Amino acid sequence: MTEETKQNEKEQTTANTTETTDNNVRYNAGASGRKLIEEDDKEEEVMLEQFTHPYFDEDPSMGQSTYEPNVLLARGCCNQPECYKVVNRAERDSSSKLNVHNWMSHIKSPSNAGECDIVEVRFKNSRKDFYRLPEGLEICEGDIVAVEGTPGHDIGIVSLKGELCRIQMRKKKVENNDNIKKLYRRAKAADIEKWLQSLEKEEGMIYETRRLADSFDLKMKVNDVEYQGDGTKAIFYYTADDRVDFRQLIKALAEEFRIRIEMKQIGARQEAGRLGGIGTCGRELCCSTWLNSFHSVSTSVAKTQQLFPNPQKLAGQCGKLKCCLNYEYDVYVDALKSFPELGVAIETKKGKAVYHKVDVFKRLLWYSYQNSQELIPLSVNTVKKMIADNKRNVLPEDLESYAEKIENNK
Numbered sequence: 001m002t003e004e005t006k007q008n009e010k011e012q013t014t015a016n017t018t019e020t021t022d023n024n025v026r027y028n029a030g031a032s033g034r035k036l037i038e039e040d041d042k043e044e045e046v047m048l049e050q051f052t053h054p055y056f057d058e059d060p061s062m063g064q065s066t067y068e069p070n071v072l073l074a075r076g077c078c079n080q081p082e083c084y085k086v087v088n089r090a091e092r093d094s095s096s097k098l099n100v101h102n103w104m105s106h107i108k109s110p111s112n113a114g115e116c117d118i119v120e121v122r123f124k125n126s127r128k129d130f131y132r133l134p135e136g137l138e139i140c141e142g143d144i145v146a147v148e149g150t151p152g153h154d155i156g157i158v159s160l161k162g163e164l165c166r167i168q169m170r171k172k173k174v175e176n177n178d179n180i181k182k183l184y185r186r187a188k189a190a191d192i193e194k195w196l197q198s199l200e201k202e203e204g205m206i207y208e209t210r211r212l213a214d215s216f217d218l219k220m221k222v223n224d225v226e227y228q229g230d231g232t233k234a235i236f237y238y239t240a241d242d243r244v245d246f247r248q249l250i251k252a253l254a255e256e257f258r259i260r261i262e263m264k265q266i267g268a269r270q271e272a273g274r275l276g277g278i279g280t281c282g283r284e285l286c287c288s289t290w291l292n293s294f295h296s297v298s299t300s301v302a303k304t305q306q307l308f309p310n311p312q313k314l315a316g317q318c319g320k321l322k323c324c325l326n327y328e329y330d331v332y333v334d335a336l337k338s339f340p341e342l343g344v345a346i347e348t349k350k351g352k353a354v355y356h357k358v359d360v361f362k363r364l365l366w367y368s369y370q371n372s373q374e375l376i377p378l379s380v381n382t383v384k385k386m387i388a389d390n391k392r393n394v395l396p397e398d399l400e401s402y403a404e405k406i407e408n409n410k
Helices: 002-050 089-095 163-171 189-199 202-215 247-257 268-275 299-304 329-336 380-391
Strands: 118-122 128-132 144-148 153-160 181-186 221-227 233-239 260-265 352-359 364-369 376-379
Touching: 118 163, 128 144, 128 163, 153 163, 153 189, 202 221, 202 233, 202 247, 221 268, 233 268, 247 260, 299 329, 364 380, 376 380
Parallel strands: 128 181, 233 260
Antiparallel strands: 118 128, 118 153, 144 153, 144 181, 221 233, 352 364, 364 376
């Protein structure tokens, strides 16, 4: 019994030792595994820090850029204007809409015409008007001036003077008579201060006006608000599909802001021109940079230029057809005068061929047989000759022998 007991104790001790060893191995394996995982995580963090995009990496040593809307940009200047100080040309060019370069500034006026005593003054966004100078007052382009308002006075920046101003008046059909308003003086410090205070109220007025219009259930969209320079009047620009009875809205606005209210309805194109934006071409909208006369654009213009009638691609930011469709319309019309009538079928001995499409610049027309989907390119002269032969009941053998070779430009 003693030997058996000793043998059992020895086996139990050996088993305990083996179990302890296994546990130590498992613990060491787990610890080493956790250590490897931690090392992998650290390496991954280092790699992520190395490949972090610089625009998204917050560097405490660099200041973070914050966007602050500038109410002066819509008026034609970037920085706060100073009294009796001209807004420089670079600043006006970088922030003005419908800006004009005075290429006649160094050209003297004709002797029989005399000096032009009228200047063009720019206000918010694309609004401009002509004013007559008082005697003895010399004004430069970029001067901040006080002009006649209805009622009171308004503040604007002189955008044009001299002989080119006379040409602009003729272009816009403005007659030089007593109906032209007066330019009072250069703006004083008090005028500029009150003007800047009025500009800061415009953004809040837009949201409040939209809220009131919704409360009265008016089917209109308030696009912009323009305060007069003396702070006694505001012009509200809106768009609407139908006539809007906004008498209650005017009463509510007058009670809310204690100023004179003027409502102006504008079209979708004028709205895009006032607010501005980026077109599908990547440039600023034409109507907000240089285009000041809007001509009608029809679907026939796009059809003449062989454009696919996709409203989403042909429509601009205003929701109407893009004005730039008119730019090349005359070129296409002149080029198509030398083309045969589009859509005329050609009879051949192989069968009847129907018209599919045209390439104006390559002067090619594509035809295919009625029971075939293969398009065959033919030159303009070839199609003309075939149509003339068909009228004399002369049929060509086929179209393949007259097909043009098209090189793939890769």
